[in-house]
Amino acid sequence: MRWLCALLLVWLALPVLAQQPSALARIDAARSSLVAEGRDRGKPRPMELRLVLDQPVPYRVYFLDGPPRLVADFREIDFSGADAAALSGRELVPALRWGRFRPGWSRLVMELPGPYALRAAVQGPAQGGGAAVALRIEPVGQDEFAPRDNALSALWDLPAPAAVAPVPRRIAERVLRVAIDPGHGGHDPGAQVGAIYEAAVMLGFARELTEVLSRAGFEVVATRSDDSFVPLERRMTLARAGKADLFISLHADALPAGEAAGLSIYTWNPQADDRATRDLAMRHDRSDLVAGLDLAGTDDQIADVLMDLARTETQPRSEAFAKFAVSELNRAGIVMHRRPVRGAAFSVLKSPDIPSVLIELGFLTDAGDRANLFDPEWRSRTAQAIARAVGLWAQDDAARAALSRK
Ligand SMILES: [Zn+2]
Numbered sequence: 001m002r003w004l005c006a007l008l009l010v011w012l013a014l015p016v017l018a019q020q021p022s023a024l025a026r027i028d029a030a031r032s033s034l035v036a037e038g039r040d041r042g043k044p045r046p047m048e049l050r051l052v053l054d055q056p057v058p059y060r061v062y063f064l065d066g067p068p069r070l071v072a073d074f075r076e077i078d079f080s081g082a083d084a085a086a087l088s089g090r091e092l093v094p095a096l097r098w099g100r101f102r103p104g105w106s107r108l109v110m111e112l113p114g115p116y117a118l119r120a121a122v123q124g125p126a127q128g129g130g131a132a133v134a135l136r137i138e139p140v141g142q143d144e145f146a147p148r149d150n151a152l153s154a155l156w157d158l159p160a161p162a163a164v165a166p167v168p169r170r171i172a173e174r175v176l177r178v179a180i181d182p183g184h185g186g187h188d189p190g191a192q193v194g195a196i197y198e199a200a201v202m203l204g205f206a207r208e209l210t211e212v213l214s215r216a217g218f219e220v221v222a223t224r225s226d227d228s229f230v231p232l233e234r235r236m237t238l239a240r241a242g243k244a245d246l247f248i249s250l251h252a253d254a255l256p257a258g259e260a261a262g263l264s265i266y267t268w269n270p271q272a273d274d275r276a277t278r279d280l281a282m283r284h285d286r287s288d289l290v291a292g293l294d295l296a297g298t299d300d301q302i303a304d305v306l307m308d309l310a311r312t313e314t315q316p317r318s319e320a321f322a323k324f325a326v327s328e329l330n331r332a333g334i335v336m337h338r339r340p341v342r343g344a345a346f347s348v349l350k351s352p353d354i355p356s357v358l359i360e361l362g363f364l365t366d367a368g369d370r371a372n373l374f375d376p377e378w379r380s381r382t383a384q385a386i387a388r389a390v391g392l393w394a395q396d397d398a399a400r401a402a403l404s405r406k
Pocket of ligand 1: 252
């Protein structure tokens with residue numbers, strides 16, 4: 001009951017908050033609708049809520065109980081002037097309301113005639129311009145209904161949103177900022193070989209790389225600077241909050257001896273079908289699962305469509321950095337994996353708006369790689385090569401941005 005009051009208070013407070021004039025997505029209420037399938041036999045029917053917006057927005061959807069409700073949080077829709085009561089099909093549900101929820105977030109709450117499950121959440125181009133969010137829900141039994149058990153978390157545990165700029169953010173006249181992400185930490189030591197822990201080795205290398213980058217005139221944002229556990233999603237959020245232009249995650253994992261040696265660079269690719277890489281990605285996500293965090297989002301559905309849209313801009317930039325890095329590391333005589341650039345479903349590379357790579361500096365399971373990681377001269381050469389690659393990439397990226405603006 002207490003949370004209900006809290007919810008009510010928040011809703012009551014809404015109209016008091018001034019709407020900021022900004023380039024927020026606007027809803028086109030006349031083209032939006034709620035539609036039910038099949039004939040009305042007085043029982044809950046499958047429904048589709050379709051919202052037409054003038055631009056795509058990140059959003060997520062989940063359910064609450066008591067009464068059953070669908071909640072969609074958007075970052076951010078300007079609902080002002082659009083009356084939820086006037087939505088076509090509004091009478092299909094007991095209640096529907098929308099509005100600004102808290103700074104940066106808008107919320108739509110739709111009371112449902114019974115328990116439902118989300119079957120599809122799609123955002124794509126709308127006919128006649130703009131973007132359309134289509135949420136398809138189907139009635140389910142109470143046992144299949146999966147509301148968030150903690151409505152308070154629904155209130156406050158909003159995700160760190162991806163800042164999706166309509167124009168990809170490029171390096172402006174300011175200093176380039178690099179997020180350095182030493183893998184693992186805290187209760188997740190990463191790969192272990194004897195008394196050697198990946199988390200500690202990466203923290204050490206990250207410090208050296210930070211110094212080299214700073215001396216080269218770049219700014220550095222660290223996702224961790226001590227032996228603490230930082231969830232993968234938080235690492236991306238920290239990079240975004242620090243306005244990073246590039247994200248570099250550092251690892252030195254373990255694979256069965258003889259399977260992998262040499263430095264390799266990964267960019268995001270969920271279709272990577274190389275078994276060893278898949279194992280590595282799963283191992284990286286597992287530490288988050290152990291910590292009780294769930295990137296797969298089984299308790300609420302984070303719509304990935306928009307992320308994919310934004311990623312089509314970012315992905316070539318990540319790949320471009322990987323190429324510069326390989327060529328600089330080659331020139332520095334650093335021994336690399338036989339396929340130095342690969343794709344992987346490493347969750348930490350999922351930022352839709354920041355070019356991201358994961359560098360496996362080597363494999364702790366390989367004696368040669370281990371020796372390199374403990375060789376100050378090798379580390380210094382590697383850090384210098386990465387810093388040069390950052391500089392070359394930044395120039396190239398700025399030039400491409402200028403070209404694409406013409
Ligand atoms: Zn690792």
